[in-house]
Amino acid sequence: MTVDHHPSDPDPDNQVTGSDAPHGHASKRWLREVHAPAVARYPERLEAFETSSGIPLEPLYTDDDAEPGPGEFPYLRGLHPSMYRSRTWTMRQYAGYSSPAETNERFRFLLEKGQTGLSVAFDLPTQIGYDSDSPEAIGEVGRVGVPISTLDDLDTLLDQIPLDRVSISMTINSTAPILLAFLIALAKRRGLDPAVLRGTVQNDILKEFIARGTQRFPVAPSVRLAVDVIEYAAEKLPSFYPISISGYHIREAGSTAVEEVAFTLADGIAYLEACRARGLDLVQVGRRLSFFFNAHNHFFEEVAKFRAARRMWANICRTRFGIMDDTACQCRFHTQTGGSTLTAQEPDNNVVRVTVQALAAIMGGTQSLHTNSADEALSLPSQSAAQVALRTQQILSRESGVTEVADPLGGSPYIEALTDEVESRATALIAEIDERGGTVAAIASGFIRRRIEASSYKAQVAIDSGEAKPVGVSESTEIPEAPFSVDPAGEGLRRKKLEKFRAARDIGKVTHARAEIARVAASGENVLPALIAAVEQNVTLGEIAETFAAEFGEYRDDA
Amino acid sequence: MPEVRTGPIRVLLAKPGLDGHDRGIRLVLRALRDAGMEVIYTGLRATPNAIVSAALAEDVEAIGLSSLSGAHQQHFTRVSELLAKEGAEDVLLFGGGIIPKKDVEELRAAGFSMLYPPGTPLETIVNELRARLRPGEGSGV
Structure with a gap:
């Protein structure tokens, strides 16, 4: 196949648009008022960007000077004025299995290969609140992620990883307050002020x-615990994202x-x-919210989806919640390529699927991937x-040239029409949820599940049918x-380890700490201070959940 | 050999263990019901004991288990053992999920003659259940 390469548009008629900038280029206003100040703070990676033929690349292309550019509310074209010209997305591979020590090895391998953030996969017992030695955990320990039952376990998991420099994302929901307490206690144990912690807890219980x-x-x-985490982080963890509102799993379902x-x-x-009902400052909360989307197969619809989500969320924050601060209205998001699109047959083909999906996420302006x-x-x-998967991102970032212009597909009539259509259909669906009494009611009545199931069946x-x-x-x-397989012997080792751990504790202190947790759970106080105190007394995850x-x-x- | 029943096929579908991936089992649930079978679904986190009690109480002819968390070996074989203990070995067992080749033999030995990876056409599951449980009636949805 051959590709025609066109130089910049030679049609002279197109170059006179009445704009203050050359045809297709960003307006001088945006360059001066938005782009330049941003670049002064976050310098671009190169002095100037150009193609292999020496064609200079502007930071933004548009034929509508009136339209807000990247970095401007409602952020259709991206959150940051210079997008990936200043900093590419964070490459954050989800990993975890077997035991804290083995997962620590994988983490250090990934960091050594150039990964820029950690993402912890926990096993199901940890996610649901069972210690590795609990009867509910039999057969499940270390299977889909790493088991973490104690503060010592987290210490082993993050051994030799500088908590003040590497951001740590934890896919943890019903037990998110407990894992966050472990992380804070670990920072303290290592002599760090927990305020330096960077990272995310998923903490999205509704999905x-x-x-x-x-x-x-x-x-x-469950929602109360999620808000406890948000409230605590707003006060004490200025660089931490206390929730990652996730569509990924909704799509996978x-x-x-x-x-x-x-x-x-x-x-x-x-x-x-829920945050407003708690009396939290929505500007502060909004600035630390993050989202998590899927990058699925239909390339253009996925790009449109990311763009629509950004514009919709900004408008929701402004009109529904009256949040006037622009930054607090940003839909910042992590993306993962769609696991359910992968095939067990001819698995090498999946590298190509992942590449196309990752490209959609990048064209959609993702913050991490x-x-x-x-x-x-x-x-x-x-x-x-796992290495090829990370290399795929690095190839897209360093070799493909897709990082040089913000929202490169924006302005295409096709993409803009699809973006508008995704937005209007999703807005109608949210209105339907409102009519049904809101999200929690729509979950309880089964409305949301039924919608997903119908789409899944289709x-x-x-x-x-072969269609x-x-x-x-x-x-x-x-x-x-x-x-790859997880050694089933690991479960027995975990059980022995926990037995020793429990035997070495001061039971009086454990009992006292658990009583304090029960008290704050009942009183409605924020649970985090009591949890941090408890894990420092070696109370386990399972005991807290119980x-x-x-x-x-x-x-x-x-x- | 168990007697061959007539009338709608009765099936119990269950998610043993802690796995929350229920897209597959819910698809199968719908397909079996659409095919005229009577299907009971346990929901998430059913224990092997609860699965076997439900199967006996509901007098089902087949039990379908789903696990995508790698805990299939533990939970599937436990269900099979408990059924044997109850003298209900004639209940047909089938399973779905990400099941590595090396585990297939052991699961077959435990009675799981039909194992379906993600992506299996729904019709295949319907037809194979019919062929096993209503051999005289032909196949097809």
């Missing part, structure tokens, strides 16, 4: 009820792109309402596949051997 399934407590106390945006932003609305490993339809990723029927044909699936029925459950009750799936 667990919708799509992901690690909820431990009923909805109301089978939703469409429109539903992903609508349900995620509807969750965001519910959290802001996880690219899936090619072998993830078979098992947890092997080290070599997608499966399209594949089954959609994933490449390599019908051609090849052979499924390769899983490249104490909460005694007060809050346990979630039961009524299917």
Whole structure:
């Protein structure tokens, strides 16, 4: 295949537009008032950007001078004026398995290979609040992530990792306050002021009820714990993102792109309402909110989705919540490529799928990115596949030239029409949720689940009927051997380790600390101070969750 | 050999363990119901004991388990053991999830003759259940 390369548009008629800038270039106003001050603070990586042919590249292309540019409310064209010219996205690969020590090795491997942030995958017992030696954990320890039951475990996990320099993202929800308490206590143990901590806790419990399934407590106390984390972070952790409102799992559960945006932003609305009811300053909260989206297969719709989400969230913050501070209205987001799009057959093909999806996330202006490993339809990723996944991001960042202009697809009639359409459909869906009494009510009535299930079924029927044909699936029925497995012996080792840990504790202090947790759980005070004190007395994650459950009750799936 | 029943096929679908991935099992639930079967679904985090009690109480002919968290070996074989203890070995077992090749033999030995990876056409599951449980009636949805 050959590609025609056009030099810049030679048509002289197009160069006279009545604008203050050359045709297609950013307005002088934007360059002067928005771009220049930003670059003064965050210098661009190069003095000047140009193509291989020496064509100079402007930071922004537009034919509408009146339209807000990147860095301007409502952020359709990106959050930052110079976007990736100043700093590319954070490459943040999700990892965790077996034990804290083994995961620490993988983390250090990834950092050595140039990864710029850590992202911790916890095993299911940890996510739901069971210690590795609990009966509920049998068969599950270290399977889908790392088990963390104690402060010592987190210390081992983050051994030799400088907490003041590496940002740490934790995919943790119903037990988010506990893991955050571990992290704060660890910073203190290492002589650091916890205020230096950078990173994120996912802490998005609503989407667990919708799509992901690690909820431990009923909805109301779960949301209260999420707001406790947000409130504590607002006060004490200025560089930490206390929630990552996630559409990723909603999409993986089978939703469409429109539903992903609508349900995620509807969750965001519910959290802001809960924060407002708590009396928190929404400007402060809004500045530390973050989102997490999926990058799925339809390239242009995905790009449109990210752009629409940014504009929608900014307008929601302003009109629904009256937040006048622009920065507090920013939809900053992490993206992960769509795990459910990967095929077990011919897994090498997944590298290509991931590349296209990652490119959509970049064209959509993501702040950080996880690219899936090619072998993830078979098992947890092997080290070599994890390396290729990270290299994919590095190739896109350093070799493809896609980082040199903000929102490069913006202004295309196709992209703008798709963006408008995603926005109007998602807005209508949010209005429907409002009519049903809001997000929590729409979760409780099963409305959101039913919508996702219907879309999931439709997608499966399209594949089954041959209307959609994933490449390599019908051609090849052979499924390769899983490249990675977790040693089942690890569970026994964890049990022994915890037995020793428990035996060495001062039981009086443990009992006292647990009583204090029960007290604050009941009183409605923020639980974080009591949790930090408790984990410093070696109270375990499972014990804290059990104490909460005694007060809050346990979630039961009524299917 | 168990007697061959007539009438709608009765199936219990269950998610054992802590895994929350229920996209697949909910698709299967819908497909089996659309195919005229009577299906009971346990919801998330069903214990093997609860699964077996439900299967006996509901007098099902087949149990389908789903696990995508790597804990299939533990939970699937436990369900099979408990069924045997209750003298209910004639209940047909099938499973779905990300099941590595090396685990397949052991699961077959435990009675899971039908194992479906993600992406299996729904029709395949419907037809294979029919072929096993209503062999005289032909296949097709």
